[in-house]
Amino acid sequence: MLRLNFVPENTNIDFVGLRKLAYPLSILLIVASIAAFAVQGLNFGIDFRGGTLIEIKTDSPADISALRARMDALNVGEVQVQEFGAPDDVLIRVQRQDGTEAEQVKAIEAIKSALGDDVAEYRRIEFVGPTVGAELIESAIWAVVLAIIAILAYIWFRFEWQFGVGAVIALTHDVITTIGLFAVTQLEFNIATVAAILTIAGYSINDTVVIYDRVREELRRYKKLDMSSLLNLAANRTLSRTFMTSVTTLIALVALAIFGGSIIRDFSIAMIWGVIVGTYSSVFIAVPVLLGLRLSREALSAEVEEGEETGADTPEGRDAG
C-alpha cells in the first residue's frame, strides 16, 4: 500500500546548532511584535473598547458609501461601515458614546431608525458598555497569566525547573508573536482572540511537553551522550509526530477558516498562525534553550524508569543491539 511519509525515518537535523539562526529570527519576531504593538496598537473589538456593532443584511448589494454618509449624519461619533463577507452583508461599528450606557442604547435606536427599510434582517447587534469592557480586559489578562503560571508549575512538578522555564519561554514567544500578528494585520482583537491565544498556549505547551518527555527519556537511557547530541536525538525522534500532529490540526483549522463563516475566520487565522509558530518554537526554541539553562543529568538520574536499556552509551549502540 502506498503510504505518505513526510518525514524520513532517520532524520539527523542539528536543531541545537540551528539555534544560531533560530534565536536571531525569534528575537527579530518578538521585537517586531512589540514594536508593532507599541506603534500601531491593537484593533480592539467592542468587547474590550466598549461600543456597538450592528450586522445587517440588505435586500440588494449594499451601497456602503451611502450608508456611511447616513451614519455620519447621525452625529453619534465615529462610525465604521464595511462589507462583511458578502456584498449584501454590512457591518456597522459605532464608537463608545460619551456618558452612560443609556446614551449607547439611544445611539442604537437612532441607527436602527436611520437604516429603516434598507435592512432585510438584523443579523447581529452587540453592545458592550465601558464597565463590562474594562472587566473583560481584566479577566482576559488574568486568564492568560494564570494559565502560564499553572502550566509552569505543572511542568516543574512533573519534570525539572529547566523544562518549566524552557516551556514558558517557548510559550511566551508564541503568545507575543501572535499578539504581534494582530498588531501588524490589524485583525480585530476581541474576546474570541483571547480564547485563540489561550488555545495556542495550550497547543504550544502540548507540543513542547511531548519533546521534553522524550528528552527526559533519552537522558535516562544514554548516560554519556553529550547534551546537545542528546537534545538533537530527542527532537529528531519526535519530529515525525510533531509534523503529523501539526498537519492534522492545520487541516482542521484551514477547513474552519474557509468554511466556518465570517465570525470565526479571524479566530481560525490566529490559530493557524499559532500552530505554525508553536510547532517552530517547540523544536527550535524550547529544545536548544535547555542547553542554555544548564540542564543536568544528576537531577533526573535519581529515578530510573526502565532498567533494560539504561547504560547504553550512544543511540547507535542501541540500534545495533
Add this chain to the structure above:
Amino acid sequence: MVNYPRWAIVTTVLIALLGLIYAAPNFLLSGDDEIEAPGFLPTQRMNLGLDLQGGASLLMQVGVEAAFDEILESVENSVRRELRDRRADGGRIGYTDLRAEGGAVRFTLRDPADADEARDRLRNVEDGFTVSETDGTHFRLEMTEDAVRARRQRIVEQSIAIVGDRVNQLGVSEPSIQQQGEERILVQVPGVSDTGRLKAIIGQTAKMSFKVVDEAASLQDALSGNIPPGSELLYGPEDEGRIPYVVRRVVEVSGERLVDAQPSFQDGRPIVSFRFDAAGGARFGELTSENVGNRLAIVLDDVVVSAPRIQTAIVGGSGIITGRFTVQEVDDLALVLRAGALPAPLRFLEERTVGPGLGQDSIEAGKIASVIGLVAVVVFMIASYGLFGAMAALALLFNLSLIVALLSALQATLTLPGIAGIVLTIGMAVDANVLILERIKEETRIGRTPISAVDAGYRRALTTIIDSNLTTLIAAILLFQFGTGPIKGFAVTLSIGIVTSMFTALMLTRLFVVVWLRRRRPQTLPI
C-alpha cells in the same frame, strides 16, 4: 498494554455505545421534532447558545445605589417628622443642618439638652439604622453593614423577580433570568431579535404615584426656579411637548397599592384601567373627594403621564389612565404596572442579539467545516498509517459522538466558539494516536515483534499523552473559570474533547489494535 482484561473491554465498549446512544438524538431529530422512543432511551439534545439559535442576551446592572439614596431620603423625612412633631412629653426639638450624604443622615441639635429625647425618638425610625452622636449634638444615622448587605440582596432578588415577571408576561419561550455577580441580572431570550420593546419593558422602573397638582402655584414662577416649598416641577411626556406641571410632593396614593392593570379602550382610544387594593381604594376615594375640581397628576417614573381634572369623588377603588397612547404602549404600561415597580433602576451594560438567519448560517458553516475537516483528517491518517490510521479514524468518529453525547447529557451550551473547539479537537485528537503509532513504528524498526512493539509503543507513549493532555486541560479549565459567555462554551468543548480524546486513544484504538493482533497474529506490522 496488550493485555486487555475482559472487564476493560466491556467498559470500553459500553462507554463507546453509550456515546452513540446519547449522541443519536442530535442526528436523528431536527427542528422541534419530539422523539418517539422507548422511555429508557435519552432524548436530550445539545443546548444551542443564543449565537446559534438566535436571540437576545441583556446584561443589566441593578442601580442599588439609587435605591439606597431613596432609603436615605425617606429616613431624612422621618427624622424631620420625628423631631418636629410636638409630642405630649417632649415637644418640638430644634435642629439645623439636616441632610443625607455619604451614606448617612446627619443633623445638629440646637440644644444639647435635647440629646436624650432625640435619641429616644429616633430609635425606631427605620429598620437596620443605628444612631450615633458626637459632642452630644452632631447626630448621625447610618445603616449597619449587615443591614446594607441584606437590603442589597433583597433589592437584587426583587428586581430579578420583577424582571422575570415582566419577561414571562411577554409570552416568549424559555427565557432565562439569572443573577450574575452581586448586582447584575442576565436575561436571555431565545428567538427575540428586536430588543427595543424588550428593553423598554425590562428597563422601566415603573414607579407610579398619584399626586395632586398645586393649583395655587404659578407655573411662570416655578419655571423661573421659584417653586413653592412642598411642591415640585414635573413634566409631561417628551412626545407631547414636555408640558410642565407644579405638583405637591406628597405621594397621595402609590402604585404599590395597585392590584390589577389592564389595557382597554375608551371612546375608541387605548387606555389603561386599574384597580386598587382595599386600603388604596379607600385612600383614593378620600383624595378625590377632597380635591374635586383640582387636577390629579398620574406620575410614572417622574413623568406626568396625564393630569385629568377630578370631576367627582372616585370611590369604587378603580380608575383609568388616559393619554396619547398607542395600543402597544397601553399593553406595555399595563404589563409593567401589573408586574410592579422595580426597587431600583436598571442600567444596560451589555447587549448581544443574534438574528435567526445568522444563527442558522453559523450552524451550517460549523457543520460544513466539521465534516470537511473530519474527512480531510481521516484521509490523511489512512494515507499515512494505513490500517492503523483507519483504526484511529474510526476512533475519531466515536470520539466525536462522545463529545456530542457529553454535551447533550450535561446539557452544556454549544456556542459558535464551541464548534470551533470541536473542530480543533478533531485535529488534536489524532495527536495521541500519532504519538502511539510513531512510537510503535520506532519500536518495530529496532526489531521488536509486533506484539512487543505495540506493547512498548503504548507504554512509552502513555506518560507523554497524559502530560501533554493535562497541560492543555489546565489551560482549558482556566479559560472556563475566567472566560465569559462564548469563551466558556469554547472551554467546555475543548475540555470535553481532551478527555474523550484520551479515552479513545488509550482505550478504544488500543482495543481495535489488540483484537486485530489476537485474531490475525501478524508477523509484521503494516505501519
